Amino acid sequence: MSDELIDPDIRKAHTLPSRFYTEESVFSEVVAGFSKCWHFAAHVSQLTEHNVLPLEHMERFVGEPMLLTRDDGFRCLSNVCTHRGMLVSTEACSASVLRCGYHGRTFGLDGCMRNMPEFGDVESFPGSSDNLREFDLKRWNGLLFAGNGPSRFADCLAEIESRVGWMPIESFEHDPSRHRSYEIDANWALYVDNYLEGFHIPYVHGDLHEELDYDSYRTELFEGGVLQVGIARGTESCFELPESSPDHGQRIAAYYYWLYPGLMLNFYPWGLSVNLVIPISVNRTRIVYHGFIWDHSRLGKGAGGGLDKVEEEDQGIVEAVQRGVMSGTYDRGRYSPTKETGVHHFHRMLAS
Ligand code: FES
Ligand SMILES: [Fe+2]
Structure with a gap:
């Protein structure tokens, strides 16, 4: 028997102990680890109309107020004034x-x-510490990622590139009308758990179930993330995949990417929905959606059609699960080896 908290063999493994969802100290320890990760900052089209964009969510993830500027290029700067600390x-x-x-x-x-x-008489002023500090910024196909001395990240981007890199992601357009921000009474990891399996679709999402071929739904694991591929029942609402796509010839309705810890990149034939799962406290989480349009004529159709309804259904579940995992009768469960490989992969990452 493995002495790891989550057995690498899913058939033997037990799920994450409930303290991960309920205990303040475990929450703080896990969230402290986020400061060394790369995080989604913005899509370049969010800096078309404006050239300064504060990144409130980064403060939750890495503990630093940050902003993006666009000038001759993009920069991620500290949003903290070097005089007395006001947000710029x-x-x-x-x-x-x-x-x-x-x-x-x-x-x-x-x-x-x-x-x-009024600083004319100040000695040795200005010095380099009077400038705004600059943070790490990485650009991939129009998506900007930021971090504060983050560890490496390249592998999962290569993974995504090989699969959906043929899409003109860089030229997708930000649609402010698709912006959503919700707060739910649940731990952030329960929201991620729920996202990482399609097991619940027939039980929770009746309309989505009619769009997707449940038996063909696939989950693929990679270092730092999970890809779920939704296969359409019909041929109407799927991608027109070029020959260069490894999935050429299949009826793909959606690519659902999750990257540790809280980034979801959902690619649909109409474009991209970016969901950020932002921990507020051990039992409170903010979910932020940003929408980027590729093809207006395909909006509202297929698996990426009724996103608000699916979101509401998921939130209802996740909040009820939070109440459940706080029960004295519950600590851990078991995994379905066919349907919960993504959840198992995530739990292994969290537990380590
Ligand atoms: S805090 Fe004084 S100028 Fe910014
Ligand atoms: Fe769901």
Whole structure:
């Protein structure tokens, strides 16, 4: 028998102990580990209309207020004014300089301090510590990822590239009308657990079940994430896959990517829905959706059609599970070896 918390053999394994969903100390320890991960920052089209975009969610993930600027390129900067710590920007805007609203210090879009009122007599000023600190930023097919000294990330992007890299992701357009922000009374990992299996689709999502071929639904594991492939029952609402696609000839309705810890990239024939799972506390989680359109004529159809309804159904389940895992009668369950490989993979990552 394996002495690991989650046995690598799914047939022998027991699910994650309920303390992962209910105990403050376990929650804090897990979330502290997020600071070394890369996180989704934005799609480049979110910086078309504006050139300054504060990234509130990064504060939850890495403990640092950050913002993006677009000038000759994209930069991820600290959103903390170097004078007395005010947040430099609290909403998206277009500006040629960043101006702190507290005492008027200005910074270039590259983060360099430009001007500060009433500081004429200050010695050795400005110095390099008066500039806004710059964070790591990576760009992949129009998606920007940021981190604070994060560890490596390249492998899972190569995985996604090989599968959906043929899509013109870079030119997808941000659609603010598809933005959603929800708060639910549940631990973030329960939301991820639920996302990582299609097992519940026939029981929870009647309409989605009519679109997807349940028996063909596939789950693929890779380092740092999980891909679920939804196969359409009909031929109407699927991708027109080019020959270069490894899935050419199949009726694919959706590619559901999850990357540790809380990023979901859902590719549909109409475009991309990015979902961020943002931990607020041990039993409270914010879910943020951003939508990026590829083909307007395919909106509202197929597996990616009724997203609000599916979301509501999932949230109802996840909140009820939170109440369940707090019970004294429940600690751990078992996995279905055919339907819960994604959940098992995630639990192995969490437990290590
Ligand atoms: S805190 Fe920004 S100018 Fe004073
Ligand atoms: Fe669901």
